[in-house]
Amino acid sequence: MTRLDRTMTAVVCHGPRDYRVERVGKPEPGPREIVVRIAACGICAGDCKCWAGAPMFWGGDSPYVKPPVIPGHEFFGTVEALGEGAGEYHGVQIGDMAIAEQIVPCDRCRFCRSGQYWMCEVHNIFGFQRQVADGGIAEYMLYPATSIVHKIPADMPLEDAAIIEPLSCAIHTVNRGDIQLDDVVVIAGAGPLGLLMTQVARLKTPKKLIVIDMVDERLALARRYGADLVINPGREDADAIVRGLTGGYGCDVYIENTGHPSGVTQGLKMIRKLGRFVEFSVFGSETTADWSIIGDRKELDIRGAHLGPYCYPIAIDLLSRGLVTSQGIVTHSYALEDWDEALKMAVSLDSIKVLMRPGYRPNT
Numbered sequence: 001m002t003r004l005d006r007t008m009t010a011v012v013c014h015g016p017r018d019y020r021v022e023r024v025g026k027p028e029p030g031p032r033e034i035v036v037r038i039a040a041c042g043i044c045a046g047d048c049k050c051w052a053g054a055p056m057f058w059g060g061d062s063p064y065v066k067p068p069v070i071p072g073h074e075f076f077g078t079v080e081a082l083g084e085g086a087g088e089y090h091g092v093q094i095g096d097m098a099i100a101e102q103i104v105p106c107d108r109c110r111f112c113r114s115g116q117y118w119m120c121e122v123h124n125i126f127g128f129q130r131q132v133a134d135g136g137i138a139e140y141m142l143y144p145a146t147s148i149v150h151k152i153p154a155d156m157p158l159e160d161a162a163i164i165e166p167l168s169c170a171i172h173t174v175n176r177g178d179i180q181l182d183d184v185v186v187i188a189g190a191g192p193l194g195l196l197m198t199q200v201a202r203l204k205t206p207k208k209l210i211v212i213d214m215v216d217e218r219l220a221l222a223r224r225y226g227a228d229l230v231i232n233p234g235r236e237d238a239d240a241i242v243r244g245l246t247g248g249y250g251c252d253v254y255i256e257n258t259g260h261p262s263g264v265t266q267g268l269k270m271i272r273k274l275g276r277f278v279e280f281s282v283f284g285s286e287t288t289a290d291w292s293i294i295g296d297r298k299e300l301d302i303r304g305a306h307l308g309p310y311c312y313p314i315a316i317d318l319l320s321r322g323l324v325t326s327q328g329i330v331t332h333s334y335a336l337e338d339w340d341e342a343l344k345m346a347v348s349l350d351s352i353k354v355l356m357r358p359g360y361r362p363n364t
Helices: 045-050 086-090 164-174 192-203 216-224 238-245 261-270 292-296 310-321 336-344
Strands: 009-015 018-025 034-044 073-083 097-100 140-143 148-154 186-190 209-211 230-232 250-255 271-279 301-304 328-336 352-358
Touching: 009 336, 018 336, 034 097, 034 209, 073 140, 073 164, 073 352, 097 301, 140 250, 148 186, 148 310, 164 310, 186 238, 186 261, 192 209, 192 216, 216 230, 230 238, 238 261, 261 271, 301 328, 328 336, 336 352
Parallel strands: 186 209, 186 250, 209 230, 250 271, 271 301, 328 352
Antiparallel strands: 009 018, 034 073, 034 140, 034 352, 073 097, 097 148
């Protein structure tokens, strides 16, 4: 094997705002490990905030991110090589399309051992810790032995396969809302996750599904995906509208997906007493709110939502049955070498979901 054969192109994070396209070593599988050739990897809002230096990624004496690391956790690819026992253990063979869940569980902590692996105490997430969890913005990627791997149907379109990870997060978040048939549900934020949550929440058939966002084009997509009502708070009084629809009480379920502090305070005001507030967003800065609203005034049920545990098979099934779609959500694709341009597009309002695709050429 030549030296060139042992290397690959990848985007490498060296620190905040320091991401470089480099030639790095191609991974080789050990026991129960898998190497995949990456087909696509999405750029997440969390990736953008990590690039920008958000304290949740870079703060403290021991930052969560361990550079140099290959970013990217919204990946999938084709099985290229299998380590000893990997095929039997993970249920895949060379040539299969396969995805690994975002987290690499340690399989040893109290959370992993109790089946709550998505809250693993070690908490290695692909794209943030070097070597043990290098991500998918590269030509090839290693799925470690403890990865949770799922096969993807061979006939699934690339764009659908590329949203399995965010769709799994959306499913988990909507499930956390425990939506009932007579609920008025508000989803704040119509980015990629919010639009996927809209499609999933519609499948729960709530009494009314409302989506709030500042971008009219995204609200139009939310309508297309089943929202009964869309609100642009830049020119409409969202709280007054929701209260007008609920006899003055407020919404039953509020899902916060904006990533902006105003999305939190808006929800605390808008939700009814004894309502269910689901927080999904990754924030770039701290949020201040009056906690007496949560307890003394409304006795709210505040629920977090993290990753997509046990939801990948559901996501694959919903996409396979055409009940959820990537159409309108995946808007741009770029080659690895065009990372800088891709990032600018991802942080702008001109895109919804941007994919990195090794070897990508327009119209291919």
